[in-house]
Amino acid sequence: MAVAEANKIFERSSIRGGEFLIKETQASQIFIPEEFNEEQQMIAATCREFLAKEIWPRLDEIDHAKSPELIASLMDKAGELGLLGTAVPEEYGGFGMNFNTSMLVAEATGAGNSFSVALSAHTGIGTLPILYYGNEEQKSKYLPKLASGEWKAAYCLTEPDSGSDANSAKTKARLSGDGLHYIVNGQKMWITNGGFADVFIVFAKVEENGQTDKNLTAFIIDKTSGGITMNEPEHKMGIKGSDTRQIFFNDCEVPVENMLSERGNGFKIAVNILNIGRIKLAAAALGGAKKVAEQAINYANERKQFGTSIANFGAIKHKIAEMAVGMYATESAAYRVGQNIDDLITAFQAKGMSDSEAKLKALEELAIECAIMKVHGSEVLDFVVDEGVQIYGGMGFSADAPMDRAYRDSRINRIFEGTNEINRMLVVDMLLKRAMKGQLDLMGPAAAVGKEIMSIPDFGADEEETLFAKEKKVIRNLKKAVLMVAGAAVQKFMMKLSEEQEIIMSLADMVIEIYVAESVLLRVEKRIGLLGEERNALQKDLALVYLNRSVEKVNSAGRAAITSFAESDELNVMLMGLKRFTKIEPSNLKNARRRIADELIAKNNYTF
Numbered sequence: 001m002a003v004a005e006a007n008k009i010f011e012r013s014s015i016r017g018g019e020f021l022i023k024e025t026q027a028s029q030i031f032i033p034e035e036f037n038e039e040q041q042m043i044a045a046t047c048r049e050f051l052a053k054e055i056w057p058r059l060d061e062i063d064h065a066k067s068p069e070l071i072a073s074l075m076d077k078a079g080e081l082g083l084l085g086t087a088v089p090e091e092y093g094g095f096g097m098n099f100n101t102s103m104l105v106a107e108a109t110g111a112g113n114s115f116s117v118a119l120s121a122h123t124g125i126g127t128l129p130i131l132y133y134g135n136e137e138q139k140s141k142y143l144p145k146l147a148s149g150e151w152k153a154a155y156c157l158t159e160p161d162s163g164s165d166a167n168s169a170k171t172k173a174r175l176s177g178d179g180l181h182y183i184v185n186g187q188k189m190w191i192t193n194g195g196f197a198d199v200f201i202v203f204a205k206v207e208e209n210g211q212t213d214k215n216l217t218a219f220i221i222d223k224t225s226g227g228i229t230m231n232e233p234e235h236k237m238g239i240k241g242s243d244t245r246q247i248f249f250n251d252c253e254v255p256v257e258n259m260l261s262e263r264g265n266g267f268k269i270a271v272n273i274l275n276i277g278r279i280k281l282a283a284a285a286l287g288g289a290k291k292v293a294e295q296a297i298n299y300a301n302e303r304k305q306f307g308t309s310i311a312n313f314g315a316i317k318h319k320i321a322e323m324a325v326g327m328y329a330t331e332s333a334a335y336r337v338g339q340n341i342d343d344l345i346t347a348f349q350a351k352g353m354s355d356s357e358a359k360l361k362a363l364e365e366l367a368i369e370c371a372i373m374k375v376h377g378s379e380v381l382d383f384v385v386d387e388g389v390q391i392y393g394g395m396g397f398s399a400d401a402p403m404d405r406a407y408r409d410s411r412i413n414r415i416f417e418g419t420n421e422i423n424r425m426l427v428v429d430m431l432l433k434r435a436m437k438g439q440l441d442l443m444g445p446a447a448a449v450g451k452e453i454m455s456i457p458d459f460g461a462d463e464e465e466t467l468f469a470k471e472k473k474v475i476r477n478l479k480k481a482v483l484m485v486a487g488a489a490v491q492k493f494m495m496k497l498s499e500e501q502e503i504i505m506s507l508a509d510m511v512i513e514i515y516v517a518e519s520v521l522l523r524v525e526k527r528i529g530l531l532g533e534e535r536n537a538l539q540k541d542l543a544l545v546y547l548n549r550s551v552e553k554v555n556s557a558g559r560a561a562i563t564s565f566a567e568s569d570e571l572n573v574m575l576m577g578l579k580r581f582t583k584i585e586p587s588n589l590k591n592a593r594r595r596i597a598d599e600l601i602a603k604n605n606y607t608f
Contacts, residue, residue, distance in 0.1 A: 079149020
């Protein structure tokens, strides 16, 4: 690719993570799901057909299986269809799909309950460390068999005393006397696919001359290495069919050539692989949410009370519409991030980086957005499932109806890939660190907002009447709100802001809502450009309902943060500023929700 073309792609993409807060994105710059081509749609259809044929009829059997053979056999079938090698390059037996297509696959398989967990663990955190960090010999040995499903993978990071603080792990690796092996000793827990995995990605600290490394090192350990034992499967609240175990390594001999990357690089590997896991989890959660919404809509149409379907009641329509609004928002933002990652990969490759280097650099650059989407996607799924239970009423609480499993299985997603609390703190931490390094100019715009709140408000009398002009001004003002609060919090606490977790969580909520609300608006704007306004009336309703919801959330989170540290005149000024920056013209959201719900009820499915 010519450098000029690479620069165009680089310019089109969100070049720096978090830049959306200070830079206005144009609709033409984002990817929308409607742009997936026929081949990509066919791949997604294959995934859904696989779930319909192999997984959904056997959900009870999967959950109550006494051994891991059933899940392993289903993984074999997925491997035969190529579903395990979507992200693996063709030279290693995969399909070499781009990142956004692999996101679509994650969504399409996300409604598979326990099976989806096994699949994503294998294709994501189990396979990608070798793909991105392995040398040529490691890739050639492992990737073809992982892509085909002949070998299954598990990822061993968490320990009893190291969860969110992964680098505090106690598993040790020492070099054997002959220098040919590392001897690994330690305990890992919550290991998905542990009972049937052939390959383990294991993180340990190298011990040498009585000294233990500060940082983790990653190893590829084969099941046949010896010294590997495990407990029986864990008894879990949900995802009961997912084989989750404690794994013990007792003088496990690992060939020195099975060190992944270089010594001490394990923590970096873990962090970067988690970035991928986070954005893919958002897509999978979306797929799960769509399935639950379909079931809830079907039931609302079938269930009769007071002589009519409950779908005709306004309270049920409200629930169905709110479910749809949340899912549409997650979808809009998730594929925006996915395409930005693809664009950066292409640009970095054109600038001379290898394939693996370009992918890792792109994911590292957009780690903020990956964390945003993990939080949003998992919480939308939880909301949709909770409302699904409510729509089912008494049957929602029955283990014989589908909401029981959906409700229990959804809950883990707010813990997977770093808890949502950790991810919220990461969003703000990464933003501020990039600002301090001069990579992201947040303080300049924050200072400008500080001056603006002391000036006469701009009432927008001369505002140009273009599509979504008023709504875009709302988005710009929401960005000013978070810059105002974050700037004041940094000035107040300086380096001790990290100790004020409640404030950080509120700031993160503001940032998340702004990114997602902007994504929905840009998606609908681009759709209107492609298909016309008349064919996007309901999509406009979706965008405007979500925007109004976001304004309320930003106001609430901003107020919680401000009142946590500001006093006296500063408090009053900031609250006035927050009020100014969280204004939106009132509209009849009830009617908008009813229009959305009526469409889905008439189609008896989620159709957006």
